[in-house]
Amino acid sequence: MAITKEIIDYIAKLAMLQLSNEEQDNMVIEIGQVISYFDKLKELDTSDVDAMEFFFMDEDEVESSLRDDIVKESYPRKQLLHSEENDLEYFRVPKVVE
């Protein structure tokens, strides 16, 4: 798959990133290189290997990955918000309007 400037532009928009022209050009090259690794991988014949969406895990391992429904203390807000100095109660971001 060829990475074009249009694709970079589209992905940047989805990620709400503003890229300069130069950055876009660089991305075309960098992401293009990453994608081409996959083209390399595709060269290997895997027709007799089953598709695996996940790493292997047996039922007991899945079971033990679950957490019991127990409430523990939350994080101190001042630390979470880095608000030691300004007493902020909320996370603050530039205004977003739909």
Added chain:
Amino acid sequence: MNYEAVIGLEVHAELSTKSKIYCSCTTEFGGEPNTHCCPVCTGMPGTLPALNRKTVEYAIKAGLATNCTISPFTKQDRKNYFYPDLPKGYQISQYDLPLCKDGFVEIETENEKKRIRINRIHIEEDAGKLLHGEEDNNSYIDYNRTGVPLIEIVSEPDISSAREAKSYLEKLKAILQFINVSDCKMEEGSLRADVNISVRPKGSNHLGERTEMKNLNSFRSVYRAIESEIARQIHVIKSGGKINQETRRWDENKGESYPMRSKEDAQDYRYFPEPDLPPLIIKNELVERLKKELPELPDARKQRYVSEYGLPEYDAQVLTSSKELSDFFEETAKQSTNVKAVSNWIMGDMLRILNERNLEIVDIPFPPSYLVRLITLIDKGVINGSTAKNVFDLMFDTGKDPDNIVKEHGLEMLKDQSFLLEVIEKVIRDNPNSLDDYKKGQKKVIGFLVGQAMKATKGKADPQILNQILIKRLED
């Protein structure tokens, strides 16, 4: 040309687990902003989610109660979008392998039962709350709700009217409350609905272009928004226009909807399997255990009220519309020998008083046994029906039991014949024309005179005895 509506609902219900879906913060509603948060639910780098077992169990229960198939193998996926109410930049949800699928619930329409199919139920995490600064150029975020577990219940487009949509939603709410997996408080946002609507010429198989309506957080909003959107779409089509596929926001105050500014490319969520969580293998033993734990569901209860108590379908329907109401009725009916009266009192005066005083069932200041005693007082002829209504009001005022209220206020029925005759004589003396009218054949005056006599005894006269004495006196 006549048009028909095709409607599908996406219902989000917050699960009533104690802790959040991927961390141990509390799910409690309210609380000071950002005090129910930790590095996991605020999406700090380097944190890992750990799935709450109860979330899975509650969602499976919801699936079983709505006749779904439970997937033996399921996984979670990332739904990517950037909005500040979502701290990670993605929501962990389920994409192509939902936990439950292919279910249905039955609703009552005007003349028949109708089956509304459920496409899927999946688990996901709730987002935070955004506040927009009035005076500054900032938005403020409270992440307390972020990570509260949700199920999303997606119906097939089997709904044809606002009324059916409301019935469907009421049925879902009742089921989720009965099985105790969600409190479904629409006013607190723990039950929310998005509605997809299109219209087409009646009888057509072709689906029209649809719109999605968001921000519906009361049964009333759902009903009004659908009525309004159906009318709008038919109007657009009849005047030669075209329906645009768009998302609209309902404004409850104005009673109309408007299109939300279309977010370009917003529908490209780039789902992919959540790499931080293993897939889920749902063992049959778990499903069987949860199936056994399911209590009697609203439909079954309703049928039992009809067969066991001989209640009319309609009464049984109302009484099973919420778990609290149904439990209150059940408790009362169990102790009473007059179930029909119990049903009448609950459906009539009790619901009226709750409504007038804006109370919930849990706010009722007396136990069900007090209503049983009130009904016994009527059945034994200690008080009459109109006094009983006053006593019931006093029970809500004071929480006292009816026997005490009757004693305290001296409300026992007056049955003393000579006393009642005296009352009647006085009423006739005060209304001399009535005797003549009666003799001229106007039987209506009986009602009037009884009313006057009742008034004179402050409603405490035994109506039967009063009637007998009055007729005897008039005939003499």
